[in-house]
Each structure stands twice: as structure tokens, then as C-alpha cells.
Amino acid sequence: MQAVATPDGGFALAFAARDVIGSPGHVFAQRFSATGLASGPVVTVTSRTGEQRQPRLAALADSSVVLAWLQAADAGSVYMRRINAMGAAVGAEVQVGSTSSTGAAYVALAGLPDNTLALGWISEASSSDSSGVLNWQLLGIDGVPQSNPGRAVIAAADGAPRGLSATARPPGAGFDLFVETLQGAPRGETQRLLNYGAGPD
Numbered sequence: 001m002q003a004v005a006t007p008d009g010g011f012a013l014a015f016a017a018r019d020v021i022g023s024p025g026h027v028f029a030q031r032f033s034a035t036g037l038a039s040g041p042v043v044t045v046t047s048r049t050g051e052q053r054q055p056r057l058a059a060l061a062d063s064s065v066v067l068a069w070l071q072a073a074d075a076g077s078v079y080m081r082r083i084n085a086m087g088a089a090v091g092a093e094v095q096v097g098s099t100s101s102t103g104a105a106y107v108a109l110a111g112l113p114d115n116t117l118a119l120g121w122i123s124e125a126s127s128s129d130s131s132g133v134l135n136w137q138l139l140g141i142d143g144v145p146q147s148n149p150g151r152a153v154i155a156a157a158d159g160a161p162r163g164l165s166a167t168a169r170p171p172g173a174g175f176d177l178f179v180e181t182l183q184g185a186p187r188g189e190t191q192r193l194l195n196y197g198a199g200p201d
Helices: none
Strands: 002-005 011-018 025-032 052-059 065-071 077-083 089-095 106-111 117-123 130-139 150-155 160-168 175-183 190-198
Touching: 002 052, 011 052, 011 065, 025 052, 025 065, 065 106, 077 117, 117 160, 117 175, 130 160, 130 175
Parallel strands: 052 106, 106 160
Antiparallel strands: 002 011, 011 025, 052 065, 065 077, 077 089, 106 117, 117 130, 130 150, 160 175, 175 190
16 A cells, blocks of 8 residues: 655555455555545556556646556556546556566656656566666656666665665656665565666656
């Protein structure tokens, strides 16, 4: 589950849940007012079937929110959809990131001051000396790319990825991605937080 504050004083929640025990998880969202009252129904974000995981939210200047998630049944691809200030889904869900989003294990999303989105995702390791590949791209609120994809190999020595988050920098300064990793054997792991900064270009 993730919550994000919106400029109108309210907030939005996104979560994955199962209708029946043992059935695939699906992604949902709901808007709330500044007083904590639901300002719309629970929204089923996608009509796609199969397991959906890791819903991630970003707030926009008009108080709408964008939700990104992993479509595990679609080879781990990343999708997104916008929810307006009234709590209604806008347009259809779109696949985002480059084709390297296939096989993604973790996803992160942040809204930037210029009303674009910073998307990050970790895809499968490309060699034996890496534990994954961190990818990122700037997107418009409709999912259209606003930059070329960037990538950085996560060295095996840095540990296995266990999480990913994104935060916006001040206007015009880009964003940061934080990769959480674990090193070592079970019960003796060392937790690390790796920072990858990306400029406005």
C-alpha cells in the first residue's frame, strides 16, 4: 500500500488486493478529502488479468494522481494510469518505460515540479557480476516519454535489490532513485541504500 498527499489538501491510497484467497492480486486506488473522508469509490485501476503488484503513486499539480504498477502476468512489465481529482480513472492504462521494463522486479514513481513523472524500475541482472539493472525515464502524465531511458548496473558486490523509491529534487534539479539491497547470508544480511541521482536531462 502507498499513500500520497495531493495539492488540494487530500490524499490518495493505492493498494493491491485479492478478491478470493489464491486468486491473482489486482491494483486499486481511492481518493480522500482533507478531513479523511472518501471522496469517491474504490477504483479498479486496470482491467488486465493476472497478478498485479507494487502500486506506486505520484501527485500532480492539478491534484490528480498517477499510479504505476508491475503487471507480473505480462512478463513483469510496468504500466501506469491517471486518476483525476474526483477519483475517476482517466483514459486507458499504458505500458511505460522502454522494452527493458520486461522482467521488472521493482518500480518507483515520483511527480516532478514541472508536472512530469520520474519512473524507475529494476530489471533482471544482465551478467553474473551484477544483481540487477536500474532503469529510469521521464514521462508525461499521459505516459509519453520525455527523455531517453537511463540505466545503471547494480553490482553483485552491492547486494541483491529488495526495494526501490524515487523522490523529486527542487525545480529543474532532477530526481533521486534509492535502491535498497541486502548482502550476505540469511540472518547475517547487511542492509544498504544506494543513491542514483539523475539531472533534468
